[in-house]
Amino acid sequence: MAPPPAADPRSPDNIVDYKPEVKRVEDDDPDVAGFVALVCSIVGLMIRNRTSLWVGTVFAVESFLNQRASDGGLLGSPAATILFSILSLIMNYLPEIVAAYSGVKI
Secondary structure (H helix, E strand, C coil), X not given: CCCCHHHCCCCHHHCCCCCCCCCCHHHCCCCHHHXXXXXXXXXXXXXXXXXXXXXXXXXXXXXXXXXXXXXXXXXXXXXXXXXXXXHHHHHHHHHHHHHHHHCCCC
């Protein structure tokens, strides 16, 4: 026995228009640039790699410039991330700066 014509899903009466999901800015992914900045800064401090420290500082500045007004963040504020990155750069370059002003060779 054949189903009644109204139960046919191909029927023009059963067509549902597609409505794309509206994505809000608040629903975006978490701050990936801030996370990369912290990881690069910590790795740069541990292995004394200046390239990693500079990459972390660039990502920290990018995170700071792209922060939202409602950003409380899992990793703290982007201002704290940029401060950590800059201080890690200072800690890495400090022995050479002190040696240059004291006249001692490293």
